[in-house]
Amino acid sequence: MKFSLTFAVLAANVGSAVGQTIFEAIEATGNYTDLLGALNATGAIADIEELGEPVTIFGPTDAAFLAINGTVADLNDTQLLDVLAGHVVIGEFDPAVVVGNGCTVLETLAGTFLTVELTDDDFCLCDPIWTVNGARVVSPPISGEGGVFWGIDEVLLPGNFTPCDPSFIDLAVDTGDFGILIDYANSTGAIQLLDNQRYTVFGPTNAAFGAAAETLSSYNTSQLVEILRGHVVAGVYKSVGVMEAGCVELATAVGTMLQVAYTEEDNVPMVTVNGIPVIEPDLIGPDGVFHGIEGVILPGSFTPCPNNMTNASSIIELAAEAGNYTTLLDALNSTPGAAEALEQSAPVTVFGPTDAAFAALGDEFTDLAGQPDLLLALLGGHVVAGAYTVADVKAEGCMEIETVVGTMVKVEYDESHTHDSRALADHIGMEGTVLVNGIHVVGADLVGFDGVFQGIDGVITPDSFSPCPGGESPEAPPAATPTAAPGDSAASVVGVSITVITTAVAATFAL
Numbered sequence: 001m002k003f004s005l006t007f008a009v010l011a012a013n014v015g016s017a018v019g020q021t022i023f024e025a026i027e028a029t030g031n032y033t034d035l036l037g038a039l040n041a042t043g044a045i046a047d048i049e050e051l052g053e054p055v056t057i058f059g060p061t062d063a064a065f066l067a068i069n070g071t072v073a074d075l076n077d078t079q080l081l082d083v084l085a086g087h088v089v090i091g092e093f094d095p096a097v098v099v100g101n102g103c104t105v106l107e108t109l110a111g112t113f114l115t116v117e118l119t120d121d122d123f124c125l126c127d128p129i130w131t132v133n134g135a136r137v138v139s140p141p142i143s144g145e146g147g148v149f150w151g152i153d154e155v156l157l158p159g160n161f162t163p164c165d166p167s168f169i170d171l172a173v174d175t176g177d178f179g180i181l182i183d184y185a186n187s188t189g190a191i192q193l194l195d196n197q198r199y200t201v202f203g204p205t206n207a208a209f210g211a212a213a214e215t216l217s218s219y220n221t222s223q224l225v226e227i228l229r230g231h232v233v234a235g236v237y238k239s240v241g242v243m244e245a246g247c248v249e250l251a252t253a254v255g256t257m258l259q260v261a262y263t264e265e266d267n268v269p270m271v272t273v274n275g276i277p278v279i280e281p282d283l284i285g286p287d288g289v290f291h292g293i294e295g296v297i298l299p300g301s302f303t304p305c306p307n308n309m310t311n312a313s314s315i316i317e318l319a320a321e322a323g324n325y326t327t328l329l330d331a332l333n334s335t336p337g338a339a340e341a342l343e344q345s346a347p348v349t350v351f352g353p354t355d356a357a358f359a360a361l362g363d364e365f366t367d368l369a370g371q372p373d374l375l376l377a378l379l380g381g382h383v384v385a386g387a388y389t390v391a392d393v394k395a396e397g398c399m400e401i402e403t404v405v406g407t408m409v410k411v412e413y414d415e416s417h418t419h420d421s422r423a424l425a426d427h428i429g430m431e432g433t434v435l436v437n438g439i440h441v442v443g444a445d446l447v448g449f450d451g452v453f454q455g456i457d458g459v460i461t462p463d464s465f466s467p468c469p470g471g472e473s474p475e476a477p478p479a480a481t482p483t484a485a486p487g488d489s490a491a492s493v494v495g496v497s498i499t500v501i502t503t504a505v506a507a508t509f510a511l
Contacts, residue, residue, distance in 0.1 A: 025144035026059060031151065034065035038072075042081040048088060048109075048146070055147040056093040056106075058114065058132045060155045068155050085110035086156055092148045095130075095141075103164035103286045113161045117286070133160045168285035172203055175280065177292060180209040181228075188225045199288040200237040200250075202258070202273045204296045205280075212296040229253040231297055236289050239271050239281040241347055245449035247305035257302040274301040315448040319352055322443060324455060327358040331379060347387040347451040351409065351436050353459045354443075361459060380405035381460050387452045390444045393434050398468035408465040411436050437464040 023045055026032050039045045048055055065072060075083065089106045093116070103117040117131050130137035135154035142149045172178045181203050209216070219227065232253040237260070242248060247261040261272050271278040273293055280292030316332070319325045358365050368375040384401045388411065393399065398412040412435050434441040436456055443455025 020144045022055075022057065022142070022144035022146040022149055025142045026057075026149050029139070029142070029151070031061050031139075032059050034062045035059045038065075038080060038084055042077055042084060044081060044084050044088075051090065053090055054092045055109075056089045056091065057147060057149045058087045058089075058135075058137075058152050058156065059149055060087070060135075060152055061138065064135075064152065064154050068157075071157070072155070082110050083155070083157065086112045086114075086158065089114065092143075093150075105164060112158060114156070115162055115164055117164070132156065133162070165286050167287045168201065168283050168290040169287075171283040171285055172201075172290045172292070175283075175292070177205045177280065178203050180204075180206045184209075184224065185228055188221055188228065198234075198236050199253075200233045200235060201288065201290045202231045202233075202276075202278070202293050202297065203290055204231070204293055208293065208295050212298070215298065216296070226254050227296070227298065230256045230258075230299070233258065238284070238289055239278065239291065241449055242271050243269070245447070248449050249305055256299065258297070259303055259305055261305065273297065274303075313448050314450050315348075315350055315446060315453040318446040318448050319350075319453050319455075322446065322455065324354045324356075324443065325352050327355045328352050328379075331375060347385075348404075349384050349386060349388045349452045349454065351382045351384075351439075351441075351454050351456050351460060352443075353382070353456055357439075357456065357458050365459070377405055378459070378461070381407045381409075381462060384409065387447075388454075389447070389452055390434055390441070390454075400465075400468050407462050409437050409460060410465055410468055412468065436460065437466075439464075 020028070023036065023039070027036055036045075039048075072080065072083075086108045088109045090109065093106065095118075103115060106114045106116060108114060114133050115131075118129070130150075132150070132152050133156050135152040135156060137150050138153045139151035142151075166174070169182070173182060204212075216224065216227075230252045233250045234253065237248075237250065239262075242260050243262045245262075247259065250258045250260060252258060258273055259275075263270050263272070271281060271291075273291070274297050276293045276295035276297065278291045279294050283290040283292070313321075316329065320329055368378060381403050383404045385404065386401075388399070388401070390413075393411050394413045396413075398410065401409050401411060403409060414433055414435055434444065434454075436454070437460050439456045439458035439460065441454050442457045443453075446453035446455070
């Protein structure tokens with residue numbers, strides 16, 4: 001999962017060049033001289049202005065042109081014009097479409113296609129990641145007379161188009177088991193609810209609708225829409241999060257409640273929704289997740305989670321209740337979208353320094369407040385994908401885990417190393433302690449519905465890692481805790497810039 005950007009945040013960052021054309025606004029940035037030169041040389045600016053319609057331009061930086069200088073030099077004027085036209089779309093692109101769907105396809109003036117995507121499969125304490133045919137958007141959009149401009153870090157050459165991944169509705173249709181649900185949703189208009197936001201849908205199978213046909217026939221269309229929307233929850237809830245939490249209570253799109261619970265009977269795991277088994281979990285698309293269920297959720301079927309199963313708190317809320325992590329939480333909350341990204345990227349494990357740990361750094365930490373990139377890299381070095389409990393560490397002895405910014409942490413159980421935190425020793429029922437890059441875990445296993453928070457008494461810095469003895473560690477949590485997030489690490493998302501930043505963090509701490 002990656003950093004998800006809301007339309008409101010994006011809108012707040014759109015620059016408006018009052019009294020300037022879009023091309024004057026681009027020139028004012030100083031970063032797109034080669035692009036404007038090529039547009040002028042080929043007559044593309046005049047061609048665009050003659051359209052008489054607003055356009056969206058996805059414009060490569062000067063560095064992007066420099067990177068393929070030889071390729072561009074080999075193009076004749078007609079070929080260069082085609083390449084430039086492949087960066088221009090008629091109309092002012094609405095980012096809300098991507099926020100809701102995760103991905104959209106646009107046709108350019110050259111007749112080629114662009115996939116505009118908001119990637120959020122990996123939690124990353126960095127700028128939100130928007131891509132256009134794989135090229136990263138590197139600056140907020142600029143608006144001017146005649147259109148909108150988005151700066152990108154690559155020249156878009158023909159042949160780099162890849163279609164969007166199928167939506168979760170498409171995935172559900174492909175199974176052949178949910179045709180009645182889709183027909184109901186289309187005929188009643190209930191499916192319109194799924195615009196411009198990411199959702200979790202608990203979808204009854206065809207057999208489930210067949211079994212409930214007599215009951216459903218007693219409802220009018222308005223009531224049926226309410227029932228259908230009672231299967232929809234805003235946000236993305238995967239089965240692995242429910243397995244970790246045990247039981248969660250979720251509000252639907254119409255304000256009714258769902259109890260989503262994980263149980264094991266005769267060693268057979270099962271997730272239920274208001275008592276109805278989930279039989280086809282985790283059909284995940286860029287627009288949300290679909291869980292097939294074998295019954296229709298009817299009004300009045302909700303019962304609260306048992307007190308001993310409920311953990312409807314997030315790890316951020318649990319850390320706040322602990323009272324020892326104010327500095328960390330303030331840093332997260334002062335970074336727009338960071339706390340939300342933790343919630344949307346479940347499950348994660350946060351190794352959270354106490355207030356005393358940050359205070360011990362003194363000016364070294366205070367100085368980072370004015371350097372957001374360095375601060376984000378430092379915080380990201382405390383977050384790993386997957387939910388790791390103390391029991392996992394005890395079972396493995398030592399684990400090497402990659403953080404969301406590509407650095408490494410060694411998490412180990414040291415039987416010979418006794419720490420003065422009796423709370424930890426009492427919790428795990430043993431002497432010894434758990435260490436993260438040599439730092440003690442002092443507040444163990446704050447388990448929320450979105451992961452695990454492990455309080456530590458120091459701040460993890462980029463080069464404090466040393467390998468486990470033998471250098472062998474699991475790439476995911478043990479089978480007893482199947483909560484590791486799949487997919488590529490965030491290191492592949494953040495790339496070289498994070499390497500530079502984490503190196504700078506190391507230098508800041510004189511490591």
